[in-house]
Amino acid sequence: MDVNLSDLPCVxxxxxxxxxxxxxxRCLESVILQTYxxxxxxxxxxxxxxxxxxxxxxxxxxxxxxxxxxxxxGGLSDARNIGIKSASADYxxxxxxxxxxxxxxxQSLVEITLRYDVDIAICRYFxxxxxxxxxxxxxxxxxxxxxxxxxxxxWHGKYKHVETIAWNKLYKKALFIDNQIYYPxxxxxxxxxxxxxxxxxxxxxxxxxxxxxxxxxREESIINTISEKKLRDNIYSQNVRxxxxxxxGYEMAYERLAIKRQKQYMLDYFKCIKVTGMDSICEEVxxxxxxxxxxxxxxxxxxxxxxxxxxxxxxLYCSAKVKFFNAM
Numbered sequence: 001m002d003v004n005l006s007d008l009p010c011v012x013x014x015x016x017x018x019x020x021x022x023x024x025x026r027c028l029e030s031v032i033l034q035t036y037x038x039x040x041x042x043x044x045x046x047x048x049x050x051x052x053x054x055x056x057x058x059x060x061x062x063x064x065x066x067x068x069x070x071x072x073x074g075g076l077s078d079a080r081n082i083g084i085k086s087a088s089a090d091y092x093x094x095x096x097x098x099x100x101x102x103x104x105x106x107q108s109l110v111e112i113t114l115r116y117d118v119d120i121a122i123c124r125y126f127x128x129x130x131x132x133x134x135x136x137x138x139x140x141x142x143x144x145x146x147x148x149x150x151x152x153x154x155w156h157g158k159y160k161h162v163e164t165i166a167w168n169k170l171y172k173k174a175l176f177i178d179n180q181i182y183y184p185x186x187x188x189x190x191x192x193x194x195x196x197x198x199x200x201x202x203x204x205x206x207x208x209x210x211x212x213x214x215x216x217x218r219e220e221s222i223i224n225t226i227s228e229k230k231l232r233d234n235i236y237s238q239n240v241r242x243x244x245x246x247x248x249g250y251e252m253a254y255e256r257l258a259i260k261r262q263k264q265y266m267l268d269y270f271k272c273i274k275v276t277g278m279d280s281i282c283e284e285v286x287x288x289x290x291x292x293x294x295x296x297x298x299x300x301x302x303x304x305x306x307x308x309x310x311x312x313x314x315x316l317y318c319s320a321k322v323k324f325f326n327a328m
Contacts, residue, residue: 014083047073077183
């Protein structure tokens, strides 16, 4: 369908904010300078203790499209949920406050959404620790449009680099509101429990090949910190999604995720042994690896190299670790 830019709908851009004063201005500038002007920008200050809340208020005075919500700290999920419930537009996009976006980010996703009549539009992204990503991007504008069931069937397959994350997507707000889908409060990896549910409720998905989102992988971010809670939350979230794929009959997606989870147990083990006081979670991931070993090793989706490293890990690390714990 042909799209008249003057008829494009309003988009609510939800930005959770917590102690990111070093990065927030860069993020906000990238949003207010979007070529797509019909925006409602919702800044959810999640109890920041630095100058982040003040920066939000200053930008709200400069741009009437910005609405600031100050709240007690409740975590990323809680902030996103409040943003969803406060959004007045029919479309929602999430941007993390330490990231930023290309100036055509929203316009590109809206155009794709309307032209292909989809419920979720997705773009690719830059990922790194550079302070500045390249601003000049070659636009391929290659678009794939498909039934949401196709994406679920291929989960952790061809679309694995863009599928789970909450940002890099434009959603119809009705997917959240009508289906009462919100991010689970109190968990890390909250999108692992959520995004596939939104995809399941969507009729069609569109994926654009352009990299329009700049994910800044800073050293102190959640993804780069190690804690027992973070590891346990990830195990729980992956199991929730694994159960979903199994119950819904997405066999290949179930197998790919089970194999990925088995690799994660190995990585978690090596993370744990480097940190004092992590013996309990270390023992737990060993036990979970052993429980899944026979089932995963027989899966159709497993590669020979994966089966080999699982075998080596089990007999070089698991056996020795189990003996160690039994001797304690």
